[in-house]
Amino acid sequence: MSARADPRRMAFTAFLCVAIVAGMTGLAFAAPPLYRAFCKLTGFGGTTQVATAAPSRVLERTIEVRFDTNVDSRLPIRFEPVARTMTLRLGETGLAYFRVANPTDKPVTAVAVFNVAPYKTGAFFQKLSCFCFNDMVIPAGAEVELPVVFFVDPALADDPDTEEVTQITLAYTYYRSLEEAGDALAAAQ
């Protein structure tokens, strides 16, 4: 409290400030994994869940599932659902096919990003297996049909936030794998 302040006290204050700066920097870099874990845990942003077993109960109530497919401009494949929509009961296991074609004369590797809308249904959309879990190599000139096995958790009907939902859209976006995108860019340059 005097203008001729104690240098040790000043150094301590400055040290605390530096610690705050270091802590906030650390938090900034901790954000990406925390953000990902948060989305996975809560279904935030329509993040779908991974299930190991089909649910024990199936409700009478039905829900319409729509399929949306997008392909990045740098990935030279065609990708579309065999059927645009399907209707199934809550808790019933559904099987949907997607058609993928590679019209080029080289194999391409594709990686998927996916979620559901409305976002609040992310916690209830359970996938038992999906082609989207792993990178996908499509041979030159090939055309294949790929399955996704899923169900909509019957708990959706019990949650007051989601009980009015009658339609869920499952969206996929395919990108070229990073190695190939880098190679293609290098070749273009």
Place this chain on the structure above:
Amino acid sequence: MAADTVDAAHDHRPSIWDWKRWLYSTNHKDIGTMYIVFAIIAGVIGGAMSGVIRWELAEPGIQILHGLPWVDQTDPDAAKHAYNVLVTMHGLIMIFFMVMPAMIGGFGNWFVPLMIGAPDMAFPRMNNISFWLLPASFGLALISMFVPGNGTYPGFGGGWTLYPPLSTSDLHHGGASMDLLILSLHIAGASSILGAINFITTIFNMRAPGMTLHRMPLFVWSILVTVFLLLLALPVLAGALTMLLTDRNFGTQFFNPAGGGDPVMYQHLFWFFGHPEVYILILPGFGMISQIVSTFSRKPVFGYLGMAYAMVSIGFIGFIVWAHHMYTVGMGFDLEAYFIAATMIIAVPTGIKIFSWIATMWGGSMTFAVPMQWALGFIFLFTIGGVTGVVLANSGIDTAMHDTYYVVAHFHYVLSMGAVFTIFAGFYYWIPKMSGYRYNSFLGTLHFWVTFIGVNLIFFPQHFLGLQGMPRRHVDYAEGLAYWNHISTLGYWIAAVGVGIFMLVLIDLFAVKRRAGANPWGEGATTLEWTLSSPPPFHQFAELPVIKPDAHH
């Protein structure tokens, strides 16, 4: 009166022509002066950019941008990119190189030590490096405008928020321009963090005897809250910028969905910094307005503790409302409801401040000197900006208004008229103290009215344009929007005349040399800086001032 009457001959004040005085300066007043001069230069450059923007938007179509010397005249896309670069750089320059240096570096450096009775800042050499990092940073930002950014087009045109993928994709801004901009902001951030540490150490350890925290002038409180915001927010910006840099150059995938990243996470990180940043830009202004309104009402400020803790709570709430800048990313109903409610709560402490300023004037013996005119103009215009802020806080309305001129009008009312008016108010309040000379009051009043009319003419019509759906960051617009755009550009020319009058004020001030005396504002000016000579001695408070409990703030 003068607690510190050091004879000028023993003051050790070097000549202003001695370059070492400035380059090696460890004197808080000299460094503050350099900050203010730097802010004026950057403000003129950033203001000239906004002039080119308004000139371009005076009529539909692309008028003038293909006439810029570095823009390919035959390629309309080059002109569009040049427009985007101007908009981006105008924003960054005004925030990082004009408002922040003027308020925190300039007035903060000058008056925090004086107001708390300290001889200088806690770490004078660190203060020197804080300042000298800024010209380096500004240089990098200016160079970034002239090196390849988007393909061969020069400069970064992705907006001041630097969102990926525009800022990371090799398809959009693969050139060195964005890298230079990242480094520039890193250096500006380092400068501000060092400054913040310096202010915190000074305010906590170097107050004069009797100057308890609850007796500090409100300007010192405002700087204290501001530098804490800097300390907590800037490292997050530094982190986000570093992620951009490594995404661009070292193959990380923080924001690239193809590699498992998420571009929306950048927006969360950026606005976790960005929202406190807008309070960083206005809080020191709040402090200055409190001093000025109190001085020219000849009353202590109404509700001193409420005013101080209103700033603390604005600073705190400022950290938990960031996603109201990104309602359109689709964050879900519950989160939107939270961010709407939290955002609206900020209106409560802000309202406390506005009403306390009015209550300070109530029954006061008011005089309408030039700083008071600017302060009253600020209170009026900032309130208008605050009202549109409450409108935009609602996600339903914001979904329609997002990225329209309504938003542009809102943030220019709180910054271009809020923050800038407080800077001019502070300038006219303290320049007699800083220079030792009084300015020509007629010119100061003229400067106020011309600027007041000019900026209102620029930005009030932009509310209408936004409501009609005119998007921001576009070089061209539909013909139906021409009328109010024309009015808005007319307003710019009036405001530009205002800047010219300000230059006349400066020339007149130093040419005519009217002696100001220690306290030109009379009994209303009660803070410690008015007990010193004008300009204050090079090293002040050789004898410590003692603050008594009944001294008002």
